[in-house]
Amino acid sequence: MTRLAWNGYGKAEVRLVKVDRNEAAHLLTDLSVDVQLQGNFESVHTGGDNACVLPTDTMKNTVYALARQGTVDPPEAFAERLGAHFLDACPAATRAVVTLKAHQWERLSVGGAAHRHAFARGSEERRIAVASVGRDRTVVEAGLEGLGLLKTTGSGFSGYLRDRYTTLPETEDRIFATEVTAQWRYGERPLDFAAAWCAVRRALIETFAEHQSASVQQTLYAMGEQALRACAEAAEIRLVLPNRHHLLVDLRPFGLENPNEVFVATREPYGRIEAVVTR
């Protein structure tokens, strides 16, 4: 005898680009949208009865139609609006989780002036907004991913546990390179989602830059602590900081010193440090 312990279904990677054709300047929003419904879908799984299933194709259509009928900014509010719609549209669902990821475009400047309708792709950093809308309660989270950060000094690693397989030399000065994923839950609703997001992001970045790092762990915690300090509505933050190792090249075989100048950037293996910081 088997049974369905958990289920979720939806549409992923709905690519939505919206242009707000204002007189003064066009605004461009570029989103990847993910919708997931959870709930009482046993009859679909075990009986092949689709009567309670809102098709994922309909979810896709709905994303575009609701984008046309209202604003997509801020993404947290658009995620909530979509989630509420889907919960309403699908009675069997007990929860709708909508995740938005915003791709960056930067307005071009031409002849020193901001251009009205032309843009260049920004970095791979994506702003994240998640609304998990239930029948009773909605949880809103914000975040970012793909934010590459690197500092050329102000980072060491020493005094660690050693065993017979330890060969790593201690260092007081190394490159610290990472690609930040951060996601925080709002305990209360901020007045201004954009301002809250910017405050958290600034705290993360400035702490990374200024912190004298004894370990990735210590810097991660400091970043989380400052993020919560910067945004009173954020109740908890989860951070993932891969350690993208930059190894000092041994130039001694060629009669050369290498005073922290020439490094090889590596992709694998990499350290992976993660934690949840809460109040």
Place this chain on the structure above:
Amino acid sequence: MTRLAWNGYGKAEVRLVKVDRNEAAHLLTDLSVDVQLQGNFESVHTGGDNACVLPTDTMKNTVYALARQGTVDPPEAFAERLGAHFLDACPAATRAVVTLKAHQWERLSVGGAAHRHAFARGSEERRIAVASVGRDRTVVEAGLEGLGLLKTTGSGFSGYLRDRYTTLPETEDRIFATEVTAQWRYGERPLDFAAAWCAVRRALIETFAEHQSASVQQTLYAMGEQALRACAEAAEIRLVLPNRHHLLVDLRPFGLENPNEVFVATREPYGRIEAVVTR
């Protein structure tokens, strides 16, 4: 006031290739190894004290050294051996989670005979083994990912919920294409990890092929059900089945019918169906 609610750290993507140079034929194992320690590492995060941190560089060295000192087959047992070692090596850790992913190489045949030491890369399907080793209890999971499956008929989707945003036509005959991710937990230890893995994989594949599908959900559940039936030691299985849509091309503008013959394969958006099937 903030505090550390959860933490984990380790080395990801340790690439290990082991050659067993038997007389008769070389055996080749190609693994990506992930190690994560969880536990009492508050002092690292909040105090910058590394005394209890086993460096991730040491984890990497250990993977290679333990691969040399014993067998890496079956991967479930190698994951357990690594996990037990790390828990022993790091007193602050309360849990070591080791995840192995095995890349496929198929022995070449030359002149009709199996070659002694030459291989061709197989498909992107990877066998997964996870050991989560705690002070009291170890959980072993097995799985696979990247298994592309497609059936050209035997799949329909109809009778679903409709709303004003529904445009999808009902169909009794469509392509069903997916890329299976499956991971199952062993309630008891199987006598033979390889045989158990093969039995589950065969059940998944054969059910996919034979099932007359009313929805991805229904086929997913049937696959999970048959997987648990095929392996008495598997207590629970989690399946993720993206729906890689193959859309029938509308050839009517060119005066042509298209009786389920010519399709466009799409990458985004895609349906995403997931569930946990348990006993």
Place this chain on the structure above:
Amino acid sequence: MTRLAWNGYGKAEVRLVKVDRNEAAHLLTDLSVDVQLQGNFESVHTGGDNACVLPTDTMKNTVYALARQGTVDPPEAFAERLGAHFLDACPAATRAVVTLKAHQWERLSVGGAAHRHAFARGSEERRIAVASVGRDRTVVEAGLEGLGLLKTTGSGFSGYLRDRYTTLPETEDRIFATEVTAQWRYGERPLDFAAAWCAVRRALIETFAEHQSASVQQTLYAMGEQALRACAEAAEIRLVLPNRHHLLVDLRPFGLENPNEVFVATREPYGRIEAVVTR
């Protein structure tokens, strides 16, 4: 004063899946199609006059329509048919280059028997067919890419040029791992494109396996030589063989020998060896 020195345009990555719904068993063809037109398109570039431009959207439609109206097998013949069509459809074009890449699907077996309509994704190796159709002359090429090959012995590298920056130790026994790209031009039309392709592929693989390799260069040349020997119609072959380094792990710090048993697979940097072998 500037002028147009060369130009080409077309549609890339047209994804075509064709199902031949035979009684006995469905046949599945999965292609990525690339079309490029070259020719007298100066007025488009310099005058903004589109009268001679066949839209790339039309190219896409045509790929699907022609797939419906005839066979797509062998890919070389389908590429020729597409190329001839486009040259005909666009008088300003002097050449149409059509490139097909075939993705692999392997028929599933269920209960020991080949299944009628279910398939598993094969390896990332893709068969390539290129037709370059001009007003006077057509050139047909065939090839493959993404073919991963690895041998655990039968390969060395020694006796090379040394300078002050050379630290590589000589070896008589190393792993040789590569990912073959091969493309050959047919001087004459083979009777059977599939048979010719298989003969070249077999020659490449068997030579890789059997050749006692003094360098990637030497093995590449032997592979090219045997490929031309195996297929009389192939006039010339271009081979690219990245050297995917598998480095022996130094286990001496841990008191362990490593007799060519434990390796780290690396992605970057890699050697890149390429050559054209001709008659």
Place this chain on the structure above:
Amino acid sequence: MTRLAWNGYGKAEVRLVKVDRNEAAHLLTDLSVDVQLQGNFESVHTGGDNACVLPTDTMKNTVYALARQGTVDPPEAFAERLGAHFLDACPAATRAVVTLKAHQWERLSVGGAAHRHAFARGSEERRIAVASVGRDRTVVEAGLEGLGLLKTTGSGFSGYLRDRYTTLPETEDRIFATEVTAQWRYGERPLDFAAAWCAVRRALIETFAEHQSASVQQTLYAMGEQALRACAEAAEIRLVLPNRHHLLVDLRPFGLENPNEVFVATREPYGRIEAVVTR
């Protein structure tokens, strides 16, 4: 009888990060380096004699050693220096082609001031420098790739050739999105490589933004023309402009108009327009 018609070998994807630890502020250079030697290497291929082969491992070491012993800025000059070194180091070579790709890092600002040693990853645009150093003559090229550009208006496509497979509606107003690859050859050596590169890049971007586009071809040509005008030393430029289609979503089934507001961004298929513009 077969013979070697052409050959090249070298090291690809050498990842070099150099930190110039100036008092005032650290400078960060992040390069991927590719080295290729061409020449008289027949004996290697056909005889297995490695005496004239400079190992690719030595090339890698040399990149790091030469980065330590001199400046890596501008990349064009570093590419020339590397190329000249390798030609000197390997008598059998007749040509050394060195390709550098620079990854972007942007200095962080903290509290409004530029930080001394912390950086954020920039966009995926990479500056390219190529030196092809022969015994008699050196050719230097510069370029860029991965530059995403998008304009929300100022682009149409109409008046094109139609046939029975044409369904594309004409439009006077569409999104034009692309990812520019550009590479130009210097006929003469510019006084300042960085200034020349910036001038070409600015011409490309500003022309894209300002040009009223009748087709991708026309805008591409205008970009090339203005690039050559902006840099007297550039003799020729090659441009590749994929047309990343943004399709207007049909919202009429939902009773909604869509006045160029809501689009779906697609990845495949895509148009691919390329040309060489010369003087």
